[in-house]
Amino acid sequence: MKVRAWLGVPSVLTFMALPAYAWDLDALMHGLAKHEGGHARFVETKKIALLDQPVVSSGELIYTPPAKLEKRTQKPRPETMMLDGDELRLERGKQKFSVRLSDQPEALAFVDSLRGTLAGDRAALEKSYRLVLTGNEEHWTLDLLPADPRLAAFVLRITFVGSKNRVQRIRYLQADGDSSEMTIEPADAK
Amino acid sequence: MKGNRAAVLVWCFGLAACLLIIWRSHFTADMSAFLPQRPSPSQQLLVEQLREGNLSRLVVIGIEGSDPAGRAVLSKALAAQLVASGLFSTVQNGDATALAKEREILFANRYLLSPMVDAERFSVAGLHGAIAESVDLLASPAGLVVKGLLTHDPTGEMMTLLGALDPGDGPASSHGVWASRDGRRALLMAQTNAAGSDTDGQQRALDRIHAEFAALAADHADARLLVAGAPAFAVASRAAIKGEVERLAIISAVGIIAVLLLVYRSATAIALGLLPVLSGALAGVAAVSLGFGSVHGLTIGFGTTLIGEAVDYSIYYFVQSREGLDADWRREFWPTVRLGVLTSLCGFASLLFSGFPGLAQLGLYSMSGLIAAAAVTRFVLPQLKPPGFRIRDTAAIGRACAPFLGSLARIRWPVLALGVGTMAVIGANHARLWNASLTDLSPVPAGLVQIDQSLRSELGTHDRGYLVVISAPERDAALAAAQHLSAHLQGLVDQGVLGGFDTPTRFLPDAASQRARQEALPDRAELAARLRQALIGLPLRVDKLTPFLDDVEKARTMPLLTSESLKGSSLGLAVDAMVLHRATGWSVLLPVRPVGDADLDTQAVRQALAGERDAAFLDLGAETHQLYAQYLDEAIGLSLAGFAAIALLLGAALRSWERFVRVLAPLVLAVLLVMAALTLAGEHLTLLHLVGLLLTVAVGSNYALFFDQGDAIGQPRTLASLIVANSTTVIGFGALATSSVPVLQAIGITVGPGAVLALLLSATLAGRRPA
Numbered sequence: 001m002k003v004r005a006w007l008g009v010p011s012v013l014t015f016m017a018l019p020a021y022a023w024d025l026d027a028l029m030h031g032l033a034k035h036e037g038g039h040a041r042f043v044e045t046k047k048i049a050l051l052d053q054p055v056v057s058s059g060e061l062i063y064t065p066p067a068k069l070e071k072r073t074q075k076p077r078p079e080t081m082m083l084d085g086d087e088l089r090l091e092r093g094k095q096k097f098s099v100r101l102s103d104q105p106e107a108l109a110f111v112d113s114l115r116g117t118l119a120g121d122r123a124a125l126e127k128s129y130r131l132v133l134t135g136n137e138e139h140w141t142l143d144l145l146p147a148d149p150r151l152a153a154f155v156l157r158i159t160f161v162g163s164k165n166r167v168q169r170i171r172y173l174q175a176d177g178d179s180s181e182m183t184i185e186p187a188d189a190k
Numbered sequence: 191m192k193g194n195r196a197a198v199l200v201w202c203f204g205l206a207a208c209l210l211i212i213w214r215s216h217f218t219a220d221m222s223a224f225l226p227q228r229p230s231p232s233q234q235l236l237v238e239q240l241r242e243g244n245l246s247r248l249v250v251i252g253i254e255g256s257d258p259a260g261r262a263v264l265s266k267a268l269a270a271q272l273v274a275s276g277l278f279s280t281v282q283n284g285d286a287t288a289l290a291k292e293r294e295i296l297f298a299n300r301y302l303l304s305p306m307v308d309a310e311r312f313s314v315a316g317l318h319g320a321i322a323e324s325v326d327l328l329a330s331p332a333g334l335v336v337k338g339l340l341t342h343d344p345t346g347e348m349m350t351l352l353g354a355l356d357p358g359d360g361p362a363s364s365h366g367v368w369a370s371r372d373g374r375r376a377l378l379m380a381q382t383n384a385a386g387s388d389t390d391g392q393q394r395a396l397d398r399i400h401a402e403f404a405a406l407a408a409d410h411a412d413a414r415l416l417v418a419g420a421p422a423f424a425v426a427s428r429a430a431i432k433g434e435v436e437r438l439a440i441i442s443a444v445g446i447i448a449v450l451l452l453v454y455r456s457a458t459a460i461a462l463g464l465l466p467v468l469s470g471a472l473a474g475v476a477a478v479s480l481g482f483g484s485v486h487g488l489t490i491g492f493g494t495t496l497i498g499e500a501v502d503y504s505i506y507y508f509v510q511s512r513e514g515l516d517a518d519w520r521r522e523f524w525p526t527v528r529l530g531v532l533t534s535l536c537g538f539a540s541l542l543f544s545g546f547p548g549l550a551q552l553g554l555y556s557m558s559g560l561i562a563a564a565a566v567t568r569f570v571l572p573q574l575k576p577p578g579f580r581i582r583d584t585a586a587i588g589r590a591c592a593p594f595l596g597s598l599a600r601i602r603w604p605v606l607a608l609g610v611g612t613m614a615v616i617g618a619n620h621a622r623l624w625n626a627s628l629t630d631l632s633p634v635p636a637g638l639v640q641i642d643q644s645l646r647s648e649l650g651t652h653d654r655g656y657l658v659v660i661s662a663p664e665r666d667a668a669l670a671a672a673q674h675l676s677a678h679l680q681g682l683v684d685q686g687v688l689g690g691f692d693t694p695t696r697f698l699p700d701a702a703s704q705r706a707r708q709e710a711l712p713d714r715a716e717l718a719a720r721l722r723q724a725l726i727g728l729p730l731r732v733d734k735l736t737p738f739l740d741d742v743e744k745a746r747t748m749p750l751l752t753s754e755s756l757k758g759s760s761l762g763l764a765v766d767a768m769v770l771h772r773a774t775g776w777s778v779l780l781p782v783r784p785v786g787d788a789d790l791d792t793q794a795v796r797q798a799l800a801g802e803r804d805a806a807f808l809d810l811g812a813e814t815h816q817l818y819a820q821y822l823d824e825a826i827g828l829s830l831a832g833f834a835a836i837a838l839l840l841g842a843a844l845r846s847w848e849r850f851v852r853v854l855a856p857l858v859l860a861v862l863l864v865m866a867a868l869t870l871a872g873e874h875l876t877l878l879h880l881v882g883l884l885l886t887v888a889v890g891s892n893y894a895l896f897f898d899q900g901d902a903i904g905q906p907r908t909l910a911s912l913i914v915a916n917s918t919t920v921i922g923f924g925a926l927a928t929s930s931v932p933v934l935q936a937i938g939i940t941v942g943p944g945a946v947l948a949l950l951l952s953a954t955l956a957g958r959r960p961a
Contacts, residue, residue, distance in 0.1 A: 044329065046329060048337065050341065050734055051328070051729040052731065053729035055325060055326070055328050055333075057326075057329035057330075073329070073330065076329060077323070077326045077327075077329075081330070092330065095353045178337070
């Protein structure tokens with residue numbers, strides 16, 4: 001509804017029910033859910049007040065719908081983060097960390113923002129966030145606003161920017177003012 | 191007659207003394223009966239661990255039912271109550287607020303604890319590298335954790351310490367407390383103040399857990415408590431043994447009294463007949479208490495079996511003696527009974543030499559019990575017998591059975607052939623004849639073992655029992671050696687030989703290591719100067735790192751970390767579990783883990799330790815197994831020696847090869863038949879079956895001697911006494927065979943059939959040949 005209001009689509013056109021104009025949050029989610037996964041390159045820039053310059057990292061994302069996501073950072077240091085179902089594993093040199101997400105409700109909500117969006121799982125997203133969609137199918141922006149105060153204590157807003165069923169940019173705005181932005185480009189056509 | 195009255199006085203005095211000793215005795219039901227009295231050095235450690243060690247104090251607790259939130263509330267409340275009770279050194283339930291203390295200790299002491307801290311780390315290049323790494327880590331998803339610490343800990347020492355904690359192995363949690371992976375249980379661990387050898391103390395602690403939970407769970411109708419762990423095992427074993435002993439004593443007493451009532455038809459006779467039994471049992475317990483300092487529940491349980499044998503003496507006396515002619519009985523029958531008693535004593539004396547305290551207690555108990563019972567029968571009963579006392583004539587029983595028992599002599603050759611057959615059965619099965627496992631003797635109910643295993647695996651405390659042990663005269667020296675050895679072990683982990691290992695030096699390094707780290711820290715001005723250089727090219731300013739300068743300055747002069755500073759935290763608990771004060775000095779235990787579920791390559795570990803003088807590798811599972819195998823070997827040897835002593839005694843007393851063979855053959859055959867039958871029934875023989883076989887020989891020797899010397903077939907009274915004695919024995923041991931305590935069941939199932947066989951075989955083989 002909001003989307004249509006924002007687009008200012010005349011009611012007569014709505015009545016014609018052209019698919020292009022029926023595009024809304026559900027349609028976005030539906031489209032995202034159809035994403036078959038694959039490889040993508042990412043560049044992530046973190047702006048941290050403590051540091052004079054942003055920290056930049058880059059590497060590869062591998063997404064296997066609906067619940068498996070691997071983030072292989074190549075620069076500045078090789079590191080692998082593997083998200084598989086309930087398990088979050090982090091490997092960095094010899095060090096390995098493993099977190100069961102169900103143990104950590106905040107981390108789960110955080111991870112679900114990413115996973116829920118990639119998988120187009122609206123219900124999962126709405127468990128922890130208020131969703132605000134702007135833009136159109138070709139260029140949309142989805143804001144996730146934490147509903148849980150415990151989550152809001154460290155992240156203020158998560159923003160996904162994309163086109164059709166492809167996410168191009170993810171922005172995290174943290175409660176302490178630090179932020180990070182990740183841009184994503186497909187590495188192979190799927 | 192005066193002297194004989196003195197016998198009654200001595201008896202009364204003796205009984206009073208026994209009662210006094212028993213009243214003051216300490217009764218146990220712990221593992222001590224299964225532990226060696228004279229352990230080897232590596233067994234010593236095993237024994238200490240089982241008696242006093244942390245594992246012997248660890249209670250594992252599960253809460254089921256209710257809902258996850260309800261269980262979490264119960265878990266927290268129960269933990270708080272248990273801590274307040276003062277009966278537990280620690281209670282853990284995964285409550286994160288409880289772990290805050292551990293993080294605080296680690297953070298405050300990070301410059302003493304981190305193995306990365308050295309002069310190199312705090313050089314300009316070292317600082318640059320470490321800080322660059324921390325900045326890089328900010329880029330990672332873990333950056334959120336690091337960011338808060340960066341100004342205090344730019345070199346990332348805390349991350350090093352946390353990384354070593356290996357959080358992946360811990361239990362899952364739900365609603366802030368530990369929970370099983372399937373989410374059906376909340377989990378807790380508690381450590382009793384009472385050591386494993388203090389069953390009373392552990393029982394109090396367990397009772398408290400149940401009581402506190404019952405009070406808390408009033409609001410959670412369907413919540414259930416599961417309690418396991420070594421203390422629960424000790425308490426359950428004691429309860430099981432106590433319950434069984436009471437039940438069996440009642441069953442066998444009722445059965446035996448019923449038989450005696452049937453035979454004697456006289457309450458006086460029954461009362462008199464039980465006197466030797468009671469005297470024997472009291473003397474046995476008192477002797478064990480004096481000889482061993484404590485009496486194991488199993489020994490008492492065994493006491494009920496003694497009823498079966500000791501009651502025989504009074505039966506022989508009453509049934510065999512004719513009215514008023516005690517002198518005749520003393521002349522005709524007493525020598526045979528006496529020889530039977532001596533035979534039994536020979537058998538049990540061998541057990542006295544066992545390194546297995548349980549067996550040695552049994553030996554002492556049986557010997558003193560039998561001597562007391564026989565002496566009371568011989569010297570006291572005749573005095574207490576009222577004038578004109580007589581029991582019903584029992585010759586009819588003997589006469590009724592004589593034709594059948596007499597006819598058995600005709601099948602002596604087939605029976606001997608059967609004996610050869612049983613030897614073949616035993617020979618064919620000799621490889622699996624003996625059971626080499628100690629767990630089969632454990633009286634712990636199987637259900638409790640199952641709960642224990644499931645709680646442990648959920649808690650991730652499933653210990654595989656591989657330890658590297660380091661010994662030194664002083665605690666600090668032992669820690670230093672452990673620190674040194676950790677490097678070797680880490681090498682094995684890197685090579686993929688080990689999955690991992692624990693060392694107390696992670697939380698409590700030796701003083702020299704801590705001091706070396708302190709000395710590697712530059713003073714404030716120097717550190718600030720180095721930082722300015724080190725930060726060139728990094729996006730971080732010195733002025734942001736004031737907290738770091740403060741913390742390092744403080745760490746340079748802070749007091750070293752001691753076991754005191756860890757007290758009350760789970761870090762202290764972990765250290766205490768690994769650092770033991772022993773009679774010989776200090777030992778550090780480093781538990782090592784195989785890779786995944788694979789077996790440990792013990793060879794590789796032993797090789798890696800070969801150069802270390804004070805380090806030894808210990809496989810507790812193998813050690814326990816070996817311990818038991820050693821007991822079994824020893825017991826078999828001792829039993830054979832006992833049997834040889836019996837043979838010698840009989841040879842000396844009978845002075846005739848023919849009679850010697852006649853008396854011994856039924857006993858040997860009875861033993862062989864029972865062994866073969868148990869083997870064919872799929873039983874693996876344990877130590878206690880062996881004791882049962884020894885008892886069979888002890889009881890059976892009386893029968894064989896009476897058939898040999900007393901011409902039992904021709905004398906109805908003698909035959910009747912044997913039949914009555916045999917039926918009481920079968921009742922006593924038959925009751926044991928129904929026991930749920932494996933140790934008692936093993937004896938019962940061996941002696942019950944063994945006694946019947948011994949009687950029948952004595953009739954077949956030991957009787958005088960018809961002219």
